[in-house]
């Protein structure tokens with residue numbers, strides 16, 4: 001077999017994630033390219049986020065085909081046991097993996113796509129979201145991950161400074177990253193799996209209302225980035241390359257109505273000493289929160305559970321085995337998951353529904369701006385389009401999940417997807 005025909009038979013999967021682009025915002029006016037792509041490929045009409053509906057957890061679920069209970073990354077913030085007490089860390093920081101390894105002896109509990117395709121043509125990701133969300137696509141350096149905070153080669157060495165991804169987290173940064181992804185990753189390097197993760201509309205919505213001109217600009221921006229990738233994929237196919245294109249988002253966003261510091265509230269219920277000692281801790285996840293406790297902390301928490309459930313900001317509280325139904329492990333210190341409460345009304349742009357947000361250190365939860373993290377109606381409605389060269393236009397009416405992406409990728413590449421919770425959407 002000639003080198004050319006061998007190359008032509010080696011498939012490549014291209015995954016583009018438009019962070020926080022809920023499928024309700026896809027229409028011919030705001031996202032003409034996505035609308036056309038959805039009409040031509042397979043549109044997953046009931047695609048669902050994972051809980052918490054935050055980016056770092058979503059990245060790990062897309063990378064592993066598993067929910068947090070199985071892959072072990074609990075949230076954007078996460079409690080770890082250190083000397084028998086809970087300490088909550090921000091998963092977004094570049095050094096979080098060091099703390100996770102020290103506390104648990106590992107990063108993720110299951111293999112990633114990057115590990116599984118390392119023996120083939122490998123994995124390359126370019127991401128413009130938080131460092132943590134980029135690095136949890138491939139936390140143990142089986143592939144190459146580019147991020148403005150640092151880019152790493154297989155094995156963990158930094159990429160040479162001249163090749164670093166020196167971009168801003170603005171539209172221009174997304175555009176530069178997309179152009180480089182198309183030229184360098186898709187046209188030249190052709191890995192088995194290529195991932196492009198855009199910062200917008202998510203980064204826009206954390207500082208602007210849903211439906212505002214800024215949000216609509218961010219939708220058009222993401223749509224144009226997708227167009228560039230789509231045109232590159234079409235050109236590669238015309239040259240004989242076998243390319244599967246998946247275009248997706250990780251979650252949507254909802255509107256902040258008000259915010260509350262749950263650790264302060266727990267302290268006011270007479271539990272201040274347990275909060276101070278690390279026997280009881282809250283890891284805020286935007287419109288949800290995870291409560292961690294030692295056995296002593298849990299005994300005290302149970303006594304205030306009814307009062308917690310009565311708070312207007314506590315929309316729903318899951319404990320015990322009900323945690324598993326949300327994909328939350330019962331064995332790693334989490335004793336409760338809170339979906340933050342709902343506030344009736346519309347925002348200034350007529351978008352329905354507002355939410356309580358859980359306060360977190362160093363971040364302002366400004367009423368009117370976007371937020372996500374819980375199991376609310378809009379934040380859990382990401383989109384997924386499967387675009388195959390030979391496919392007929394179709395709609396998948398069954399529920400699909402972020403965890404179906406990795407099995408789909410591996411199925412296309414002809415690699416077994418053992419141990420994954422999701423299923424291939426190609427069957």
Ligand SMILES: [Zn+2]
Pocket residue numbers: 019020054055056058202250251
């Ligand atoms: Zn996100």
